[in-house]
Amino acid sequence: MHWTVYLSGEIHTNWRDEIAAACEGLPVSFTAPVTDHAASDDCGVAILGEEPNKFWHDHKGAKLNAIRTRNAIEAADLVVVRFGEKYRQWNAAFDAGYAHALGKPLIVMHNAEHAHALKEVDAAANATCETPRQAAQMLQYLMTGALPES
């Protein structure tokens, strides 16, 4: 049993590294979107040519990034989506909906204050947690059957 886990959503803290470090030794590979915010925003025009209109600037980048994010979700055995404190993060909710429609199991991570606003997303999830540590503990349990020591 080896799983590929896609870590979607918030890109301004090191939560992906925390999970990966805590899961070292488990038969799990992690994938992610491009987490360099500037590169992610500008990739379309940097490669395919400038656009005077910001909408098309964004469009070229978002469609290019979608190749990576959609492929990664489709290849994933599990999708973890983290909603952070900043920004609208509609792409995180979009990823959650996309993954759910493909039948991928979903773990959603967010602070308690967002629980009401995220109730539809949480309702599609197999688990809702608040911290990377909990996500890692779930992965440890799922892969080994062992609960975290209390």
Add this chain to the structure above:
Amino acid sequence: MHWTVYLSGEIHTNWRDEIAAACEGLPVSFTAPVTDHAASDDCGVAILGEEPNKFWHDHKGAKLNAIRTRNAIEAADLVVVRFGEKYRQWNAAFDAGYAHALGKPLIVMHNAEHAHALKEVDAAANATCETPRQAAQMLQYLMTGALPES
């Protein structure tokens, strides 16, 4: 040719009625989530019993509502998602992702100010517009081949 069009997202203005009125006579049926905010929030506990914990109160409602929203998206020939001015509206983005993964054509409606934050959602759409009138004009064109008179 008859289409069922699911109108997802914002529930605090009468944009659904505007589109329906402008499309009268077209072979189009419209579906929608429950748009009574209070009923939508409380449906789970009202029917299945109170929950002291707000998370499970929300959870019961959201999972019940999901029966209607997922069925409607799956039955739709086209999904229109409107992002309004208020709230986080993560459920709208979730619906967009869900619909896109099912291969449903998508029209996204929002003000220009949200364009950057919604670039991933727009990138999955067949069209991005700002007003219900534009959405209705697209439906008129798609069903009849006639462009709006200028």
Add this chain to the structure above:
Amino acid sequence: MHWTVYLSGEIHTNWRDEIAAACEGLPVSFTAPVTDHAASDDCGVAILGEEPNKFWHDHKGAKLNAIRTRNAIEAADLVVVRFGEKYRQWNAAFDAGYAHALGKPLIVMHNAEHAHALKEVDAAANATCETPRQAAQMLQYLMTGALPES
């Protein structure tokens, strides 16, 4: 919006009639397995010839009934599975698993005493209830958006 709802499981009380009566006037059609226990048990040999071995007697009947039950689940917009007080009812749990794998929304009905034994089935459901009245109220809400009067 018109739904076909498959009522699976227990066949020794009139719960299907209760739901249908309470939903009169809603755009909902109900389907069900053959609920005549004796006919259901003997249909295979009655039409296709006697079997001295009880296993093949049962097998012929169960495979014939499966044509109706699988077709009905596949055609359903919603599956309601009721676990009653008697018998092992493994076929009800099988139907629930079958429906869930097809992505059908699921309502599970059972007494509180079975909650622990049915936790995996409930975990796949959009709602867990105890009475036909609750199932009917959910259908009313889902089709009309109106909550039951308290």
Add this chain to the structure above:
Amino acid sequence: MHWTVYLSGEIHTNWRDEIAAACEGLPVSFTAPVTDHAASDDCGVAILGEEPNKFWHDHKGAKLNAIRTRNAIEAADLVVVRFGEKYRQWNAAFDAGYAHALGKPLIVMHNAEHAHALKEVDAAANATCETPRQAAQMLQYLMTGALPES
């Protein structure tokens, strides 16, 4: 030709080990649910926080375990489901229905006394057997074409 075989159902005897031992050397990998009953029951609250209500205690655990069981069924080339002597084992029947809807070949194992109650599950199976030894012999035949020596 290498197969992954999911061994579902009863967790109180060592039938999984018996099959694995008898199949040593065959190009077959075995997967299973978490078979530590206590860990499986409590995993949700142990990681995600206590629930005063037993229903949600169970629910959190069952949904977490579902990540493992559904992924394993989806990745399996063959699903073997054993119904033991104790408990209701609705989850085993649920797994059988789930696997069958995904088109997975199914081997069902149970004592003769359960044959009538399990007739719908047996009707979906490619083979019904009583012992782990028979399941192992089928795997040996399927992988090598050689029948067991009599």
Add this chain to the structure above:
Amino acid sequence: MHWTVYLSGEIHTNWRDEIAAACEGLPVSFTAPVTDHAASDDCGVAILGEEPNKFWHDHKGAKLNAIRTRNAIEAADLVVVRFGEKYRQWNAAFDAGYAHALGKPLIVMHNAEHAHALKEVDAAANATCETPRQAAQMLQYLMTGALPES
């Protein structure tokens, strides 16, 4: 509940009419291949131009007929395949395999003498019968729940 039933296979007796007559009044529609043997053999060249090579003569016809037969199988709720006394009837077995892969329930009809040669086809079927009367009785039972009077 209304079913479309595809009647595949043997085209030299009136078995389709027998079933249809016996099922009058049931909510069942029947579809079939073109049963005019000569027209079915020559349709390709009659419309698309002569072929000196018999292989391409047959090929053009078979590919044209496949539009009807594949569409009909895909639209069917149930497929009945009859193997008659004459010819190789590989197309009947092909249809059975095609239908089974699509998850269509299958009823196979043939004389006892063909049972061994058809064991793989029968193994994929929900029922094996010998006469059109039995097929009609199964349909009557499946639609109404009533067994034939003895």
Add this chain to the structure above:
Amino acid sequence: MHWTVYLSGEIHTNWRDEIAAACEGLPVSFTAPVTDHAASDDCGVAILGEEPNKFWHDHKGAKLNAIRTRNAIEAADLVVVRFGEKYRQWNAAFDAGYAHALGKPLIVMHNAEHAHALKEVDAAANATCETPRQAAQMLQYLMTGALPES
């Protein structure tokens, strides 16, 4: 048996009308793209706003038209694609590939001179013909079993 037939490709002759006229009385409905060339080219900017860059002008229109063409292909029981004498007609070949991947039966219509260049498209087709009259004759045969009178 009622079929919906999508008529894709060339929009500068009245071949669609010829087929429809010849098929009057058959249980067949025809669908098509928007065949008003100017409206089809400009629909995006006419409704959603001007674009100074011709690429985005075309893009907006093509994505809007794709809602109609993809929905129509997905809803079709049969797709007829005609390649005419003028233009590159890459959209016709794209439609053929799209339809084929969805498993739709395909009839391709073109003059003999294009046979070599269209060999990959013809290889995916159930029939290759040259005239609307032949397409209509095939439909007549497929729906009624009767060959055209010679």
Add this chain to the structure above:
Amino acid sequence: MHWTVYLSGEIHTNWRDEIAAACEGLPVSFTAPVTDHAASDDCGVAILGEEPNKFWHDHKGAKLNAIRTRNAIEAADLVVVRFGEKYRQWNAAFDAGYAHALGKPLIVMHNAEHAHALKEVDAAANATCETPRQAAQMLQYLMTGALPES
């Protein structure tokens, strides 16, 4: 590029070995049904217990063998089906239909005398050939792009 090729059908000559020998060095793996005729016929009762009725004797074996054949077809990149000189070989035609419905490319091998009777099977194939040598040459061409030396 590595392909798995399923070699279905006739089991009384060494055609599978001929193809495998001719393809040595190519990135191709071959799979096959159990080709020991006696073991294949008796596997069900040898493992699962005797049946006095020949129909169930055959049935148990055919359903057990189906685990291997269906899994192998589903895992194949290409299916080659050979119709030999003897027996009805309905299982070969069934496999062809099954493979075709799953979208697997198909090569059919048979003598010219069977061409008319196999026209529906040939019509679903990517290629029809007469000898194992031709099948091997096609594989060589498909994997390397090199035509056989004349």
Add this chain to the structure above:
Amino acid sequence: MHWTVYLSGEIHTNWRDEIAAACEGLPVSFTAPVTDHAASDDCGVAILGEEPNKFWHDHKGAKLNAIRTRNAIEAADLVVVRFGEKYRQWNAAFDAGYAHALGKPLIVMHNAEHAHALKEVDAAANATCETPRQAAQMLQYLMTGALPES
């Protein structure tokens, strides 16, 4: 993360080599159709026997090549389609439609002069570019997150 990228379309320049060279070191494998034009045209008759009629000559070859091209598209994580300066290239557009219907991300490459004629194909693409260098830069970005140095 390892991707297989199918390079479809134009076969008269070395654009595939350019991309592969520029992507050396990335976890990407490339697949392609047979690019030897003469072998590709004649493969059918060279292996399966001469055809006096050019249509069937082409047909046999195109159907044989389709085994490789369809398998490669289905196995691809990304499809790049290049439209060159010569020929009709309907097979390239067919491949693009086929890939898009399977949900494969698509990069389309062509000179600006073809933009209007290819607008429907471009509308289905995640990116439109003009040069192999741009395609390689996109792959580099998608696999590593690093933009090309300016």
